[in-house]
Amino acid sequence: MLSTPVACRLAQRTLANFPLNKSALFPTATSAGSYSKRWQHSHITGVNGQGSSSASSGTNDKQAGQSFGYVDNDKSNIAHASGKSSGGGRVRKSLSLALFAFTFSAVGAYASWYTLRNQGMGFYSDEESLNRFSPTESDAEARRIAETINNHPMVAELRQRPELTESRPHMKMPSQYRARSLTGSALTGPGKVPIPAYAWIENGGKSLVSVVYVGADLCGHPGIVHGGFLATMLDEGLARCCFGALPHNIGVTANLNINYRKPTPAATYLVLRAETTKVEGRKAWVKGQIESMPGPGETPTVYAEATALFVSPKFAAKVLDAA
Numbered sequence: 001m002l003s004t005p006v007a008c009r010l011a012q013r014t015l016a017n018f019p020l021n022k023s024a025l026f027p028t029a030t031s032a033g034s035y036s037k038r039w040q041h042s043h044i045t046g047v048n049g050q051g052s053s054s055a056s057s058g059t060n061d062k063q064a065g066q067s068f069g070y071v072d073n074d075k076s077n078i079a080h081a082s083g084k085s086s087g088g089g090r091v092r093k094s095l096s097l098a099l100f101a102f103t104f105s106a107v108g109a110y111a112s113w114y115t116l117r118n119q120g121m122g123f124y125s126d127e128e129s130l131n132r133f134s135p136t137e138s139d140a141e142a143r144r145i146a147e148t149i150n151n152h153p154m155v156a157e158l159r160q161r162p163e164l165t166e167s168r169p170h171m172k173m174p175s176q177y178r179a180r181s182l183t184g185s186a187l188t189g190p191g192k193v194p195i196p197a198y199a200w201i202e203n204g205g206k207s208l209v210s211v212v213y214v215g216a217d218l219c220g221h222p223g224i225v226h227g228g229f230l231a232t233m234l235d236e237g238l239a240r241c242c243f244g245a246l247p248h249n250i251g252v253t254a255n256l257n258i259n260y261r262k263p264t265p266a267a268t269y270l271v272l273r274a275e276t277t278k279v280e281g282r283k284a285w286v287k288g289q290i291e292s293m294p295g296p297g298e299t300p301t302v303y304a305e306a307t308a309l310f311v312s313p314k315f316a317a318k319v320l321d322a323a
Contacts, residue, residue: 123174126167133171133196142194145213148269149198153296158209164200169240171196183236187229191217199237205244205284210237210272211293218266225264227304230290233272234258234306241274242284242310251284251310264303269293271300282312 124132135142149155158164170184178184187193197212212233220226235256243249264270274288287307291300 124172126165126172129168129171130166133168135195139190139194141190145195145269149195149211149213152211152293154271154293155198155211158200161200163202164209165203166198166200168196169199183232187218187232191215193218199240201241201244203244205242205246205276207276208237208241208272208274208288210240211269212272213269214264214266216267221263223266225266227260230260230264230304231256231258231306233270233290234288234304235308237272238274238286238288238306238308239310241288242276242279242286245276245279245284246310246312247282248312248316250316251282251312253308254283254311255309256306257308258304258306260304261302264290270303282314284310284312286310 135146137143159166170178170181170188173181173184183193184196188196192215194213194215197210199208199210201208214225214229216223218226218229220228235253238256239251239253243251269292271291271293272288273291274286276284276286278285285307286309287305289302289305291302294300
């Protein structure tokens with residue numbers, strides 16, 4: 001739901017970008033006069049619960065013999081008119097209004113999406129996410145980490161696989177959304193997660209590989225990454241892996257089992273690997289692990305392993321249609 005000020009701004013932006021025919025919405029004095037003539041019947045009878053009134057006019061001879069009745073019973077207003085039928089005109093008017101409403105809704109939806117994107121409130125594509133973060137010249141640590149990841153042989157190999165799509169998942173989030181995200185905001189920054197993680201996802205939600213640097217300020221025991229942070233990494237990583245295999249590309253965690261194999265050293269590069277093992281309707285089973293980023297000729301060290309079940313909620317379609 002959007003707040004009232006945001007909704008007002010969207011409406012103003014929509015009218016500014018897509019001007020409407022104001023005469024159709026706000027009739028001029030001339031058009032108002034033409035509407036008033038419809039009510040100048042020679043005999044008018046009004047009933048409003050407590051009393052009635054009648055009026056006649058001798059100036060409209062052509063309308064003689066016509067009558068108009070109006071009843072108000074607090075719940076509905078019913079009008080009855082006798083004389084020449086105007087059914088064809090009413091049908092044409094109804095169709096015109098329906099067409100106008102459909103057109104305005106489509107234009108309004110596009111204008112709202114365009115406005116949200118310009119204000120940093122719309123989700124970004126995989127390709128766009130890769131260019132939405134760059135370390136500043138003064139942040140030597142972030143620049144060093146980014147260079148290390150981008151120059152690593154494993155990363156170069158992942159970028160050569162055509163079935164994988166590269167992105168930086170947290171940078172796909174709108175700015176206002178990411179500002180309230182645990183992993184997209186609260187756990188980021190110097191000493192924590194200095195730069196957004198990279199991810200490579202196989203088409204159809206089959207597998208995922210993610211690389212991230214974890215600083216020295218996310219520890220449980222001194223020098224050891226907190227187990228809760230590793231659990232959060234596994235929860236998000238395994239879920240993101242199977243999204244493409246679930247209806248509406250979204251799922252929530254139903255079950256997560258973790259085995260911690262070895263202490264995970266802080267201030268190090270970590271690789272998360274995940275694979276979707278089974279899909280049944282709205283359910284997907286995924287397994288994965290967190291390991292070290294190995295150097296040339298090294299075997300990675302496995303720090304934690306996990307299995308999980310994710311479910312695409314029944315209300316997902318309604319939520320996405322309303323977004």
